Amino acid sequence: MSAIENIPAEIQDNGLLRFLTCGSVDDGKSTLIGRLLFDSKTILADTLHAMERTSKKRGMEAIDLSLLTDGLQAEREQGITIDVAYRYFTTGTRKYIIADAPGHEQYTRNMVTAASTADLAIILIDARKGVLTQTRRHSYLAHLVNIPHIVVAINKMDLVDYSQEVFDRIMADYLAFAARLGIEDVHFIPLSALNGDMIVDRGERLDWYRGPTLIDLLEAASASHVDHQESFRFPVQYVCRPQDAANPELHDYRGFMGRVESGVVAIGDAVTVLPSGRETHVKDIQINTGSLPQAFAEQSITLLLDDEIDISRGDMIVKTGELPSVTKQIDAMLCWLSESPLDPRRKYLIRHTTRDSKAMLAGIEFRMDINTMEHQAAEKLAMNDxxxxxxxxxxxxxxxxxxxxxxxxxxxxxxxxxxxTVGAGMIL
Amino acid sequence: MTTLTKQTLSHLDWLESEAIHIMREVAGQCSNPVLLFSGGKDSICMLRIAEKAFRPGRFPFPLMHIDTGHNYKEVTDFRDKRAAELGERLIVRSVEDSMARGTVVLKSADESRNKHQSVTLLEAIEEFGFDACIGGARRDEEKARAKERIFSFRDEFGQWDPKNQRPELWDLYNARSFKGENIRVFPISNWTEFDVWQYIEREQLELPSIYYAHVRAIVRRQGGMLPVTDITPARPGDTIENVRVRFRTVGDITCTAPVESDADTIARIIAETAITTITERGATRLDDQTSEASMEQRKKEGYF
Known part of the structure; x- marks a missing residue:
């Protein structure tokens, strides 16, 4: 690598963190994102200029940072967020992808969508309003989708005189219901997105708070789904058989292409191919034309095996002795995403890893009322159920x-x- | 390359791996995909990703360029050369052919042909029966793109309906479509302009020469620079200046402007990008500034 002028040649690369912001309509979510982008100097001059113009047009004095995230025409007209928007910023050591999920009740499906790829969730609470039904709903969904880290950002501290008492009371309220849900890893931060307190800079009005700023938390959070040792899972996406007449070496080449979903694999490992159950060993691990001694979660690779086994898309290669369950019956938590309700009489298609299967509903055990956390009987499921x-x-x-x-x-x-795509399921 | 003892990917390795995964999903799910290749920097990255995804095999799709006839020769020459080096099939379809057929009608002879690419693209999709088009658009380019899925469904008219997008969860992409419809796929959705330049440097990718600083005759209009070419000649009263410039994005000559720069290596471009104060589209795309919603509008009409 050549030296980059004006930038240190070796920037420490702490990888990439994906996080989700969720909150009610007026919690200042867009302002928070705008502030993160603004303070990390991601907003460039022309964008800022356009925001200034629009803010003035709407009769505001300061720049409305929320303008950054309101992307669609309908959203600008209504002044709300409709769809998940993705935003990017970098601190120099880490790249961040923000999924901005709308807070409205009818858009639960968007929050589940945004949450599905997130390593961390920021749940916003308006300090004046405290824990609301929506807060509980967002927390439940973040927990349901199993986001490893939850940060509760108690925003608009400027409107409650930066009161520690208010902060403590909201924290206690939140912990009481989080414990019932089984949420364990929660951080609380008091902040003012509008003034920029405790986001990148600590500000001067929250002296009583000794914990990390929001950006410190983001920098330190582990992208934890690659941290712990899971079993090796390799769903086959595509089979490469070049059969190039000009190159006899490739005549017998059979490369199984895919991304390591979890775990680690090394050359020589004993593996089992599903569904056939055939066992063999890893002959080579390739990226492009190079060879790797081992590969781990999230790497896209090509596996070559010792024995010639018939393998196609939808099959899975796992380590011998670490088998997943091979099943035609699943119990799951299901979020229904479609305007047409789930019809128990119809057949649907289920896509799991790279595999498709026809499926029929065998039963609905209960529907979760995500406002009261009560279980209810149900015959059908409607959107957002x-x-x-x-x-x-x-x-x-x-x-x-x-x-x-x-x-x-x-x-x-x-x-x-x-x-x-009408439903999202999580196997129990 | 990542050190294999530390089990997390650097951000570039993660982005590359995601893009490879997406391309392989297209190959696995779609019966007749195509990769759009213009010779521009984003699509050059896409070709390297395709190599990593499919070598030693051939690409499971041809390359295609929708040529407005108003592209820089350096770029179209590069396009042809790169496709030949890779030994992959390149299809070129031309907006001028659509004009000859009468399916593209310009309001005036000097109207930009950029937005008319949509028509030619849809005609080519129909001609070849493509069910998926892989493109190099990024979410950081523009507000409407920030909300677009990686696998973005288009109806028979090529229209994007932003309020009715398929939910996209985990890495489970749904590329299903009925005949006549198609899916636009954006493997580098999550990349920023800076990521693209870093990747070009890391992979030592060759670029058309106009990406590097060079002296060019320009006139200044509406606060921006317009290159003086056969297609965009100087008007009476214009002052022609010779300025050292480079292009941050290359496209139709009539709507792609250069920026002043001395950066003649990738490292210098990266350094400039790191301290730049104007967004890529803001600096260089004269067509996006017309209205705040112009990209969304064009995408609804079938634009890439």
Missing amino acids: IAKVSFKLAQPIFADSYAENRGTGAFIVIDESSNN
Whole structure:
């Protein structure tokens, strides 16, 4: 690597963190994101200029940082956020992807969508209002989708005179219901997104708070789904058989291409191919034309095996002795995403890793009322409903529980009549 | 390359791995995909990602360029050369052919052909029966793009409906479509301009010469620089200046402006990008400034 002028040649690379911001309509979520981008100097002059113009046009004195995230015409007209928006910033040591999820009740599906790829969730609370139904709902969803870290940002501290008492009371309220949900890893931060207190800079008005700033927390958080040692799971995406007449060396080449969903694999490891159950060893691990001694979670690689085994897309390669469950019946928490309700009489398609299977609902055990956390009986599911269900599958899938393994515990439901993605499931 | 004892990926390795995964999903799920390759820097990165995704095999898709006929020769020459080096098939379809057919009608002879690429693209999709088009658009480029899915569904008219997008969860992409519809796929959605330059440097990717600083005749209009070319000649009263410039983005000549720069190596471009104060599209795309919602509008109409 050549030296980069004006920048240190070796910037410490702490990888990438994906996080989600959720809050009610007026919690100042867009302002918080705007502040993160602004203070990390990600907003460039022309964007700032356009924001200034629009803010003035709307009769505001200061720049409205929320303008940054209101992307669609309909959103600008209504002054609300409709869809998940993705934003990017870097601190020099880490790259961040923010998924900005809308706070409205009817958009639960967007929050689940945004949460599915997040390592951390920032849940915003308006210091004047405290813990609301929406706070509970967002926390439940973040927990349901198993986001490893939850940060509760108590915002608008400027409007409660930066009172520690208010902060402590909200924290106690939150902890009381978080304990009931089983949420363990929670951090609380008092802040003012509007004034920039405790986001990148500490400000001068929150002396009583000794914990980290928001950006310190983000810098320190582990992207934890690659941290702990999970079993090796390699869903086959694509089989490479070049059969290049000009190159006899490639005649017998059979490369199994995919991304390591979890765990580690090394050359020589004993592996089992599902569904056939055939056992063999890893002959080579390749990226492009180079060879690697081992590969780990999130790397896209090509596996070559010792024996010639018939393997196609949808099969899974795992380590011998670390088998997932091979099953045609699953129990799952399901979030329904479609305007047309889940119809128990219809067949759907389930996509799990790279594998598709026809599926039928076997039963709805209960629907979760995410406002009261009560279980209710249900015959059908409507958009934004969350329920515990069971499915019968036409083909076996190779699954782990979602709590153990996000990659092999998650599935989507597709309606073949529209090709739409209509449900998101987490295997129990 | 990542050290293999430390089990997290650097941010570039993560982005690259995600992009490879997305391309392989297209190959696994779609029956007749195509990769859009213009010779621009983003699509040059896409070709390297495709090599990493599919070598030693051939790409499971051809390359295609929708040529407005108003592209810099350095770029189209590079496009042809790169496709030949890779030994992959390149399809070129031209806006001028659509004009000859009468499916593209310009309001005036000097109207930018950029937005008319949509028509030619849709005609090519129909001609070849493509069910997926892989493109190099990024979410950091523009507000409407920030909300677009990685696998973005288009109806028979090529229209994007921003309020009715398929939910996209985990890494489970849904590329299903009926005949006549298609999916636009953006493997480098999560990359920023800075990531692209860092990747070009790391992978030592060759670029068309106009990305590097060079002296060019320009006139200044509306606060921006417009290169003086056969297609965009100077008007009476214009002052022609010879300025050292480079392009941050290359596209149709009529709507792509250079920036003043001395950066003649990738390292210098990266250094400039790190301290730049104007966004990529703001600096260089004359077509996006017309209205705040112009990209969203064009995407609804089938633009990439």
